[in-house]
Each structure stands twice: as structure tokens, then as C-alpha cells.
Amino acid sequence: MAVRHFLTLNDLNNDELTALLDHASFLRRDWRAGNVRNSLRNRVLAMIFEKSSTRTRVSFEAGMTQLGGSAMFLSPKDTQLGRGEPIDDSARVISSMVDAVMIRTFAHEKIDRFAAMSRVPVINALTDDFHPCQLLADMQTYREHRGSIADATVAWIGDGNNMCNSYINAARQFGFSLRVACPEGYAPSQPLLEQHRDCVEVVSGPEEAARGAHLLVTDVWASMGQESEQSARMKAFSRFQVSPQLMSLADPDALFMHCLPAHRGEEISADMLDHPGSVVWHEAENRLHAQKALLEFLILGTLD
Incomplete structure (x- = not known):
């Protein structure tokens, strides 16, 4: 099965988007009820940040934890990404070690190029052109x-x-x-x-x-x-x-x-x-639950 990415809203069709939002609302109710969910147990999300963030980092990192997985924060100053390693090389290496990659960057073509070389799903967590999450x-x-x-x-x-x-x-x-x-x-x-x-x-x-x-x-x-x-x-x-x-x-x-x-x-x-x-505050919290639904969909290939 081909790897699915989420670089713009157009990467999912209307039926998939509707199902994802229904599942996100279920995950919000389930989390607020105090239920434990381990759907992404032993799965790892790499989070590449070239732009700073509050809601994006907290929601993705907390979301992976709440689903039983883990997330690692990568910044240019801490990795070879900031020292000139080609995007193609970084994509090949990082995607060979994790289950999904989330990128928050400036130029949209960077995330397109990374996704083209990645063996796992890539999520656009914001570029200068789009913010689908x-x-x-x-x-x-x-x-x-x-x-x-x-x-x-x-x-x-x-x-x-x-x-x-x-x-x-x-x-x-x-x-x-x-x-x-x-x-x-x-x-x-x-x-x-x-x-x-x-x-x-x-x-x-x-x-x-x-x-x-x-x-x-x-x-x-x-x-x-x-x-x-x-x-x-x-x-x-x-x-x-x-x-x-x-x-x-x-x-x-x-x-x-x-x-x-x-x-x-x-x-x-x-x-x-x-x-x-x-x-606005309800909207902000829903970054957490919408992204949990997206992670399950892209990593597991289903919404259950």
C-alpha cells in the first residue's frame, strides 16, 4: 500500500475527512472520560521544527503519549538538518527509524521534497503556504x-x-x-x-x-x-x-x-x-484530538 501523507487538505477526500473529524470528536469524549488508549503503542513520531510553536508541539507530543506512543523533538540546531545535510538524505534516514514525521517549516517545497523521499507518512504542521492541521x-x-x-x-x-x-x-x-x-x-x-x-x-x-x-x-x-x-x-x-x-x-x-x-x-x-x-479555546484543544485521529489514520491506515 502506498504511503499516505497529509501536506494539504486535498490529500484526503471528503469521506475520509468526515470520518476523521467524527473520530476526533470520539477521541475528545473518550479522553475526557479518562479512558486509556494504546492504539499507537511502540510507535514513534519524529517532530521537525524549523519554526517555533506552542500548540503544535504540545498537541502532537501529548497526542502520541495519550495513544501509547512517543514523540521526539528535532530542531535544526540539534541535528544535521541545520548543517546542510540534503533533505533527501535526512528523509531517507529519519523515515527508516520512525513511524511518521511531522514537519513545521517555512518553504512548502521542503515538505514536498521530504515526503517524496520518505517511507512513512509525513504531516504538514505548518508551512508558509498551508496549515491543514x-x-x-x-x-x-x-x-x-x-x-x-x-x-x-x-x-x-x-x-x-x-x-x-x-x-x-x-x-x-x-x-x-x-x-x-x-x-x-x-x-x-x-x-x-x-x-x-x-x-x-x-x-x-x-x-x-x-x-x-x-x-x-x-x-x-x-x-x-x-x-x-x-x-x-x-x-x-x-x-x-x-x-x-x-x-x-x-x-x-x-x-x-x-x-x-x-x-x-x-x-x-x-x-x-x-x-x-x-x-477559540475549544478550537485550541481540538488540535490535540484532530491530530490524534490523523496520526491513527496515517500510521494504522484505519479509524476504529
Whole structure:
């Protein structure tokens, strides 16, 4: 059987994604009930981090432990990855010793190349282009609060970044309409927009995106590696803050999500995380359970 990777949401079909999210919700209930699960006993996950992280590292490491396996943290400064060893060579060696590899890096082509040479599943834990693991948690969270997201309207407010790109993929995969509102010059990938023109629309401002939407989502204005652009971005994004006032334009039962970390007073108002529609903390915890479901699916080839 060919090795399955998870580099974007498009690596799984709709039926697989739906089953994975159902299983993730089961794993959340099972864990909260205090049950012990050893589905990945004696399995090892290698975690390669070229970008720092809180939620990604904690969720993958805790997830492997909760499933009876183990995870090892690898950073460029501690391995030959940071001393010029070719990606192909690293992929061959690391994948010969572990059961799966999780990579958080900058250029997406790095993870594509690693996966091409790996004998075990490779998971994209974030690149500059996509963040599919976060979308699993987001879609799980919406399902647990509102049911299927099919035919809903989602508003993306802010930078056309890796999260926005993954929401564009999700619109097709999960059957919702996506409105993207971002400042001029900060739109998401044009080829990606062209490929999804039937389910994604770029609108003129946050109010137009939010009006009647069932879910509002945002992210920081300057991502890792863009710190030098902070001042320019603060000016460009000043009218793209998500606040209770903006939420008031959405559907009365609309939810709000943010992948965190959040900068209060910038992309969100100081009180937005405590808004009645905010499910940010539930969303953050679901990184753990969605990734446990993903690990079982990729390593075991099944969801039981």
C-alpha cells in the first residue's frame, strides 16, 4: 500500500475527512472520560521544527503519549538538518527509524521534497503556504457546536496567508462558501483563488465579508518571518480588526475562531476572545484530538 501523507487538505477526500473529524470528536469524549488508549503503542513520531510553536508541539507530543506512543523533538540546531545535510538524505534516514514525521517549516517545497523521499507518512504542521492541521481542528470545532458546515458562509478577515489558503481548500472539501476580506496587496494566492472561484469570493471589506456569515475567522497580521513588516502591516490592516461590532453583522448564531496566538488590540479587539460566539479555546484543544485521529489514520491506515 502506498504511503499516505497529509501536506494539504486535498490529500484526503471528503469521506475520509468526515470520518476523521467524527473520530476526533470520539477521541475528545473518550479522553475526557479518562479512558486509556494504546492504539499507537511502540510507535514513534519524529517532530521537525524549523519554526517555533506552542500548540503544535504540545498537541502532537501529548497526542502520541495519550495513544501509547512517543514523540521526539528535532530542531535544526540539534541535528544535521541545520548543517546542510540534503533533505533527501535526512528523509531517507529519519523515515527508516520512525513511524511518521511531522514537519513545521517555512518553504512548502521542503515538505514536498521530504515526503517524496520518505517511507512513512509525513504531516504538514505548518508551512508558509498551508496549515491543514489547524483546519482539521477548526472543522471539528464547528461540527461539535453547529453540525455540518456544508452550505454555510465563512468569512476570513485579514491576511491572505497560509491559514487563508487552507480555508480556501476547505471550502471545496467541506462544501461551504468563503468570503475573503483583506487589504489591497495582501490577497491569497491568485492561482488558488482561480481554482476555487465557485466557492470563494474576495470582497471589498470586513463588513461585507461578515454580513450574515456563520463563522468568522482571523489570524495575526504579521506571521513568523514577517516581523520587519509589522509597522506597515499595522497600518494596512487597521480596519480589519474582528470585534463584537463586526460580529453583530454576522448570523445571530455565528461562531468566531482564531488559531492563536492572538494579539489583542490588533487583529481582534481586547474583548473578542470572551465574546459569546468565541470557541477559540475549544478550537485550541481540538488540535490535540484532530491530530490524534490523523496520526491513527496515517500510521494504522484505519479509524476504529
